[in-house]
Amino acid sequence: MAKGKNKNHDDDRPRSSKGSNGHSKGSRKGHNEVKRRETANFPVKLAMWDFDHCDPKRCSGKKLERLGLIKNLRVGVKFNGIVVSPNGSGVVCPDDREVVEAYGAAVVECSWARLDEIPFGKIGGRHERLLPFLIAANPVNYGRPWRLNCVEALAACFAIVGHIDWAKQLLEHFSWGLTFLDINEELFELYQECTDSESVKKAEEEYLIEAEKQKSAKKDLTLDDILEFGNQNRRTLEEKDKDDADDDYQDEKEEDNEERDFDAEQTHLTIEKKLDALGNEIEDLVI
Structure with a gap:
């Protein structure tokens, strides 16, 4: 009798509100709701596959995740929007605007030096893209071509399809962020005038050829010049x-x-x- 009575007494007790990790379930629920509200404030879905190659304190993708602006996807999960990836076949172009507006954009958060470790076959999606020539403004690779980090890649995607406002909205969370748009302003204007991936690629090639000519001309200048x-x-x-x-x-x-x-x-x-x-x-x- 006593044993049964104790059992009934235990059932009447309020269950613990803490989860297995020691955090309050109610508190965690509230935190997740805040994240969802913040994510909903951004016009489109943002996602990434994070392979933990970067310093968490300097990783732009992790900062976006802390802000609730981007979702971290598991390996094996595909994404329906534009995926900015080293595995892409074409480059981001203005014709990608409809896909971006409907399904958003995603990136692969990994180290450039460890690309061989990434299981590209298990991530990505139908619309995998490369980025055309751009200059990095992040503190790690400032001034280096191609070496964009996560937030720069997303911002570049938005800028090229004509949503420079979305690019600014993301980059404003970083002290150096808007510098990325400033140093690539001419390139973004050039790419925005294109249509498909081939025209962007052609514009990129012409730009690089002209830049090389100007560089050579400077080297060949005489004292009289x-x-x-x-x-x-x-x-x-x-x-x-x-x-x-x-x-x-x-x-x-x-x-x-x-x-x-x-x-x-x-x-x-x-x-x-x-x-x-x-x-x-x-x-x-x-x-």
């Missing part, structure tokens, strides 16, 4: 030399005048020495 373009340092030196020459000329004139005054004074003294007390000339002077 530089002077013709107006080297400010050279101009400053020339002006300084002219000023110095004017100063030297003025100094020479002053010294010449001083010498003349000195000669006249000496001459006057000499004349005085050649006259007697009555003012009569004693001998001729040779001046």
Whole structure:
């Protein structure tokens, strides 16, 4: 009887609100609701496959996840939207806009040095894409072409399909973020004028060829070319030399005048020495 009574008494007790990890279930539920609300605030779905290659404190993907802006997918799960991946066959283009608006965008969060470890066959989706030539602005790879991190890849995708506002919305969470749009402004405008993947690829190739020509032209410049373009340092030196020459000329004139005054004074003294007390000339002077 006593045993049964104790059992009934236990059933009447409120169950613990803590989960197996020690956190309150109610608290965890509230935290997840906040995350869902934050994610819902972004216009489209964002996802990633995170392979934990990066420093969690510096990983842009993990920061987006902490903010509730992106969902971390398991290996084996596919994504219906645009997947920015090294495994892509074509590049992101303006024609991808409808897919992005309907299904969102995803990235592969991994190290560039460990791509051989990624099971690309078990991730991705129907719309896997590469990114065209762009310059990184993140602190790890600043100024290096192609080496974009997670948030830069997503922002680039949005910018190319014409949603620069979405790109800014993501990048504003990073102190350096908007710099990415600034240093690639010309490229984004170029790609936005294209249509399909082939036209973006062609625009990219033409841009790189022209950039290489300009680079070679700078190397081949002669001294005369530089002077013709107006080297400010050279101009400053020339002006300084002219000023110095004017100063030297003025100094020479002053010294010449001083010498003349000195000669006249000496001459006057000499004349005085050649006259007697009555003012009569004693001998001729040779001046």
